[in-house]
Amino acid sequence: MGLLGEGITEVIAITKDNAAPMGIIAKSNLSPKMILFKGSKTAKNIIEYGWVTANFVSDCYLYPQYAFSDVAADDLVDISVGGIMMQRLLSADAWMAFRTVVLHETEETYYIDLLLVTSEYVREESHPINRGFNSVIDATVHATRYVHNKDSRLRDLIEYHLSVVAKCGGPREREAGKLLYEICGL
Numbered sequence: 565m566g567l568l569g570e571g572i573t574e575v576i577a578i579t580k581d582n583a584a585p586m587g588i589i590a591k592s593n594l595s596p597k598m599i600l601f602k603g604s605k606t607a608k609n610i611i612e613y614g615w616v617t618a619n620f621v622s623d624c625y626l627y628p629q630y631a632f633s634d635v636a637a638d639d640l641v642d643i644s645v646g647g648i649m650m651q652r653l654l655s656a657d658a659w660m661a662f663r664t665v666v667l668h669e670t671e672e673t674y675y676i677d678l679l680l681v682t683s684e685y686v687r688e689e690s691h692p693i694n695r696g697f698n699s700v701i702d703a704t705v706h707a708t709r710y711v712h713n714k715d716s717r718l719r720d721l722i723e724y725h726l727s728v729v730a731k732c733g734g735p736r737e738r739e740a741g742k743l744l745y746e747i748c749g750l
């Protein structure tokens with residue numbers, strides 16, 4: 565499975581001129597998959613262009629940043645992969661490039677098969693286990709739903725995770741926490 569762990573790996577998915585955090589589902593002996601909710605630019609681009617790169621980053625701030633804002637053109641690098649021009653994140657520690665195939669579609673989602681074309685380790689980066697980092701990811705997942713429905717259970721979860729960020733995170737995690745407070749209006 566290369567860079568992917570079994571289960572769901574949270575990456576920054578780059579599609580044409582777009583970045584967003586997305587989960588990649590991996591099971592041994594099967595090609596990785598994505599479940600994409602319709603309405604995102606990522607889903608639209610994957611349907612239109614048929615490729616995605618999975619970018620592995622050590623800066624937690626990029627998860628809320630790209631969940632809620634557009635990517636700057638300067639943050640992307642063009643790469644020629646298997647005869648297709650794709651893009652990856654300039655700051656990625658490692659990346660995997662996939663062609664995509666829609667396996668199944670519901671009213672709300674696409675179920676996408678990911679066919680690996682190539683991958684690269686850009687730099688060796690140790691990634692210390694930090695509860696603050698992980699809580700930024702969790703709080704961002706909840707925030708992407710909370711901004712639409714203002715569900716008080718999600719607000720409680722976000723506040724819990726941001727309290728872990730405040731207790732265990734370093735400066736970058738706390739900056740990401742501040743961004744999430746602002747986005748959620750907490």
Ligand SMILES: Cc1cc2nc3c(=O)[nH]c(=O)nc-3n(C[C@H](O)[C@H](O)[C@H](O)COP(=O)(O)O)c2cc1C
Nearest residue numbers: 574584585586587599600601604605606631704705
């Ligand atoms: C860690 C994380 C994982 C996510 N995984 C998915 C996913 O697997 N599928 C999905 O449709 N949305 C997922 N999201 C939500 C999207 O990132 C969010 O809807 C984003 O705004 C889409 O941006 P886009 O319109 O630029 O594609 C995830 C969010 C986070 C923070």
